Amino acid sequence: MKLNILHSLEIMQDYDSYVIPFTSPALMPEFFEEDFCDLVKPYLDSELFKAKKGEIYSFTSFFKGTSKHVNIILAGFGEEKDLSIDVLMNGFGKAVTALQTLKAKKPLVFMENIAPCVNKVDSFLKSCKAMILAEYAFERYQTKEDKTHRIDSLDIYSQYYEAPRCEKRASILAENTIIARDLVNEPANFMKPADLAQKTKDLLDGLNLDINIYDEDAISKFGMSAFLSVAKGSSSKPKLIVVNYKGNKNSDEKLALVGKGLTYDSGGYSIKPTDSMMTMKTDMAGSAAVIGAIKSIAEAKLKVNVVAIIAACENMISGEAYLPGDLIGSMAGKFIEVVNTDAEGRLTLADAVTFAQENEKATKIVDIATLTGAVLSALGLDYAGVVTNNDEFYKLIEKASKMSNEKIWRLPLDDSIKDKNKSDIADLKNSGGKYAGSSTAGAFIGEFINDTPWVHIDIAGTSAAEKDIPYCRKGGTGYGVELLFDIASQIR
Numbered sequence: 001m002k003l004n005i006l007h008s009l010e011i012m013q014d015y016d017s018y019v020i021p022f023t024s025p026a027l028m029p030e031f032f033e034e035d036f037c038d039l040v041k042p043y044l045d046s047e048l049f050k051a052k053k054g055e056i057y058s059f060t061s062f063f064k065g066t067s068k069h070v071n072i073i074l075a076g077f078g079e080e081k082d083l084s085i086d087v088l089m090n091g092f093g094k095a096v097t098a099l100q101t102l103k104a105k106k107p108l109v110f111m112e113n114i115a116p117c118v119n120k121v122d123s124f125l126k127s128c129k130a131m132i133l134a135e136y137a138f139e140r141y142q143t144k145e146d147k148t149h150r151i152d153s154l155d156i157y158s159q160y161y162e163a164p165r166c167e168k169r170a171s172i173l174a175e176n177t178i179i180a181r182d183l184v185n186e187p188a189n190f191m192k193p194a195d196l197a198q199k200t201k202d203l204l205d206g207l208n209l210d211i212n213i214y215d216e217d218a219i220s221k222f223g224m225s226a227f228l229s230v231a232k233g234s235s236s237k238p239k240l241i242v243v244n245y246k247g248n249k250n251s252d253e254k255l256a257l258v259g260k261g262l263t264y265d266s267g268g269y270s271i272k273p274t275d276s277m278m279t280m281k282t283d284m285a286g287s288a289a290v291i292g293a294i295k296s297i298a299e300a301k302l303k304v305n306v307v308a309i310i311a312a313c314e315n316m317i318s319g320e321a322y323l324p325g326d327l328i329g330s331m332a333g334k335f336i337e338v339v340n341t342d343a344e345g346r347l348t349l350a351d352a353v354t355f356a357q358e359n360e361k362a363t364k365i366v367d368i369a370t371l372t373g374a375v376l377s378a379l380g381l382d383y384a385g386v387v388t389n390n391d392e393f394y395k396l397i398e399k400a401s402k403m404s405n406e407k408i409w410r411l412p413l414d415d416s417i418k419d420k421n422k423s424d425i426a427d428l429k430n431s432g433g434k435y436a437g438s439s440t441a442g443a444f445i446g447e448f449i450n451d452t453p454w455v456h457i458d459i460a461g462t463s464a465a466e467k468d469i470p471y472c473r474k475g476g477t478g479y480g481v482e483l484l485f486d487i488a489s490q491i492r
Contacts, residue, residue, distance in 0.1 A: 001135045002153045003128055003171060005163045006108075012036055013063050015155070017071040017104035019095045021114045023080040026051035029113050035064050039072060053078030053087055056094050058102065071102045083117040085405045089130035093471030096134035100149040107151065111158040119160045126405060128156070128170035129177075133478075134471040136178050138185040172299050173485060177478035179203060180285075180292035184463065184476030188264035188281040193231075193312035196263055196284065197239040200291055200310070204243060207298040214240035222359070224311070224351040225329035226336060230344045231313035233268060233321025238313035240352075241287075242360070243294050245306045254305040255491050256362035257484055258352045259290030260345045260369030261312035268315050268341030269323055282476060283345070285463035286369040287312065289480030296485045304491045307360045311348040315341070327426055331355060332448050337426040345371050346441050347430060350448040357452055364393060365454040366487060367445060368480050374437030376461040383409045384479070385458040387442030393453035400486035406479055408457065411439045418443045457483075 012033060026044045028037050039061045043049050049057040055076030060069050075095045077087055092109075099107050109131070117123055137148035156167070183191070183199065191199075197213045204211060216237045219228060224240070231238035241261070262283040266272060272280070287310040294308040322328065326338040328347075331354040336347065349367050356362040375385040386408045388394045394410065401408045417439045420432030428447055432440025442456040462479040465472050472478075 001132050001151050003132065003167050004153060004155045005167050006155055006157045007159060009157055013066070013068070015070070015106050015108040017073065017099055017102060017107040019073045019075060019099065019107065019109040021075045021077055021091065021095070021110065022051040023077050023083065023114065024051040026074070026076070031112060038064065040074070043074065049074045049076065051076040051078070053082065054090060054094065056098050058098055071104060073098045077114060080117065083114070085123065085126050088114070088118065088123055088127045089405070090470040092127045093130045093134035096131045096151070097470070099151060100135065103149045104151060108155045108157060111156055111160070111163070121162055121166055122403070124158070124160060124163060125166040125170045128167050129174045130471040132171065132174035133177060136181060137473055138182065138475055169300065172296050173482045176292035176296045177481045179295065180288040180478035180481050181476040183288040183291065184282050184285045184478070186281065191263050191281065191284070192236040193239040193261070193263055193314065194236065196261060196287065196310070196312045197241050200241050200243070203291060204295055204298070207295065208245070209294070209298055210244040212242045214242070222355065223331045224355065225331065226347040227311045227313065227351040229322045229326070229328040230315050230347050233318045234314035234316040236314050238311070240355070241308070241310040241312060243308040245294060245298050247297070247301065248303045248305055251305060251492070252363065253491055254307060254360065254362050255488055256307050256309060256353075256356035256360060256365045257290045257293055258309045258349060258356055258365060258367040259287035260284065260349060260367070260371065261287035261310040262345055262348070263312060263314055265315045265342070265344065266317060268317060268321055268344065270340045270342040271317065272342060279464065282464045283370050284312070285459060285476065286367070286480070288476070289368050289459070289478070289484060292478060292481035293484035293488070296481060297488050302489055304488050306488050307356065307362060309352050309356055309360070311352045313348065315344045330448070331358070334428060334447070335426040337423040337429040339429045340431040343431040343441070345369050346444045349445050353445060353454070354448050357450060362452065364491065365449065365452055366397070366457065366484065367454075368457040368459060368484065370460040370463050371458045372438045372441045372460055374441075375458040378411070378438055379409050379461055381461045381466070383407045384462045385409060385411045385438045386455060387411050387413045387439060387446065388455040389413065389446055389449060390453035393455060396490050397455050397487060400483055400490065403486040404482035406462070406483040411442065412436075413439060413443055413446065418447070421447065
């Protein structure tokens with residue numbers, strides 16, 4: 001959906017649908033012409049609409065002297081003192097959903113009526129982003145005629161001088177979040193490692209990026225034994241995807257974004273129950289976030305050097321698959337005792353972060369992964385769990401979380417956590433047991449980090465929505481695209 005910013009209105013009656021936001025108490029703004037006020041004011045006076053937070057009230061009416069009907073949607077945001085980014089995004093997301101329900105073809109949204117809160121860069125940007133995201137629906141494989149109504153273009157009226165710049169950035173981030181959602185929502189039989197690699201190339205084509213796709217032989221030559229061990233059970237061969245963006249040739253700083261790329265995870269011989277397997281097409285959500293982020297970074301032409309790394313494979317069962325009790329190597333030279341084949345993501349990430357340090361000379365590393373079910377128990381569906389080895393780097397991540405409104409919570413990492421990953425026969429075992437699972441999983445990856453500032457982000461709870469929410473339908477959320485983008489925007 002394309003957004004168009006208007007600083008003036010030539011013909012108010014040129015639209016078939018209008019969205020008017022209100023804070024409480026609902027008062028008609030002075031800039032509306034009299035005929036338009038006459039349509040809306042009775043609904044405000046009668047208190048049919050009270051502008052409560054999250055309230056949507058829609059009706060159909062006619063302009064005086066015409067037979068053309070118009071849809072009017074009144075969106076409530078509650079008291080102005082309680083306005084927040086969440087309230088704005090949810091409210092405008094609901095308004096766009098209402099436009100879709102009414103099958104609007106030429107809608108107009110008034111943004112002036114939420115001043116002063118929306119007339120700030122972040123608030124305006126997030127409101128625009130929410131409107132684009134709310135319109136999205138994954139219906140590629142549905143042949144029914146009554147699909148979700150799509151809105152091709154949405155006009156926004158605002159006098160805010162920064163509105164065009166905010167809209168441009170919002171559109172980049174929203175469209176690439178939608179790309180991440182698409183990748184996560186694809187069924188696993190259409191998203192093999194080779195498919196993910198090809199889609200990455202197609203999506204990034206034409207941008208100022210260096211893209212390398214490495215096959216199994218090259219991965220073996222790199223010494224990525226842990227990654228290859230996970231991939232062994234599948235007939236679909238693994239792919240190592242490496243994308244470089246060189247936005248600041250005068251800087252030695254290089255940020256690595258490492259995304260977990262398990263295009264399907266059966267659990268291997270530590271097999272998952274059927275209900276858990278149903279959602280395992282989403283186990284590559286970390287890689288989807290990284291792809292959306294590197295595309296956003298390139299399109300916004302950020303002055304930063306970034307490498308995106310994805311170790312893409314499937315975790316399957318066969319006569320070739322790795323087994324509980326196996327001893328495997330790693331690119332870093334450390335030996336790992338496999339105690340659970342369903343703790344596979346950390347094995348691929350261990351080699352990927354080693355590659356980031358040794359081959360790409362990254363000075364900072366962020367890995368993002370749907371790594372543990374434990375993070376859902378700890379933090380629910382709204383927060384990603386974070387483990388880090390560097391307090392200063394974490395402050396930057398925390399700031400990016402506030403900028404992006406993608407929420408994080410820091411989890412502990414100390415010797416008591418690290419000790420749970422000790423093995424009797426190897427350097428490490430790949431599971432620390434049932435306690436502190438998110439922390440021990442992050443700590444395992446941390447064992448493959450040298451002195452490089454590093455942050456691990458566990459998005460198992462935030463990567464997919466279990467039901468429709470105001471600006472995201474059930475399925476992939478695209479969480480992490482803007483968070484990673486905002487991290488990159490702060491690297492100097």
